[in-house]
Amino acid sequence: MAKFAKVKRGANVVDLGTGTGIIPILIAGKSEAKKIVGVEIQEEVHEMATRSVKLNNLEDRVQIINADIKTIDKKLEVHGYHVVTSNPPYMHEGGIKNPNDKKMISRHEVKCTLEDVIRAASRLTMPKGKFYMIHRPIRLVDISTLGRKYNLEPKQIQFVHPRSGKAPNLVLVEFVKDGRPELKILDPLYVYGEDGNYTDEIKEIYANENIGE
Secondary structure: OOOOOOOOOOOEEEEEOOOOOHHHHHHHHHOOOOEEEEEEOOHHHHHHHHHHHHHOOOOOOEEEEEOOHHHHHHOOOOOOEEEEEEOOOOEOOOOOOOOOOHHHHHHEOOOOOHHHHHHHHHHHEEEEEEEEEEEOHHHHHHHHHHHHHOOEEEEEEEEEEEEOOOOOOEEEEEEEEOOOOOOEEOOOEEEEOOOOOEOHHHHHHHHOOOOOO
8 A cells, every 4th residue: 555655745644544553654664745644543553553653763754643534524634635545444344243343443344434434535635636545346336436426536446466367355546536537457466476475566565664563
């Protein structure tokens, strides 16, 4: 995600559902963004993210806030961000036994739905700003439909495959706020090569994403 997102010098960035803060930290390391905000609803996870920011000496550029994305426009400036990113829960809520479990909340739509995420992104993204999301390919129609509903036009899609010959298990999507219809499908990204090791592209990504533990 951090490599896929295009962040210009001086940009204001917000990451919705930031978890332990990895995306804001990586964006800070690879770009000259002015301000990066991570939004996390779970208090314990928010505290972990805050510690990670301190460990990486990024307090001057990265802020982690404990907030609900459904009401995030009361906490952050509406249409005040050049770039919004999100790695939201992939799975529907149905069948969850413990809705307070941290892993359940991060993987299932317990605290927010896909529509909540896209609506929040639209509220925060400035005109012609960009929203980047990683999700499951099975939700791609929903993602595109909801994007247009909230004036976020899908512009680029990249499928992520475990390896050549396997169906994609992730999809990266770039939206432009109030953008014109024009969709580009990028070359696929393969995680593993035929030898079972990471592909050169994945190695390059990881080499540039070495952060403090």
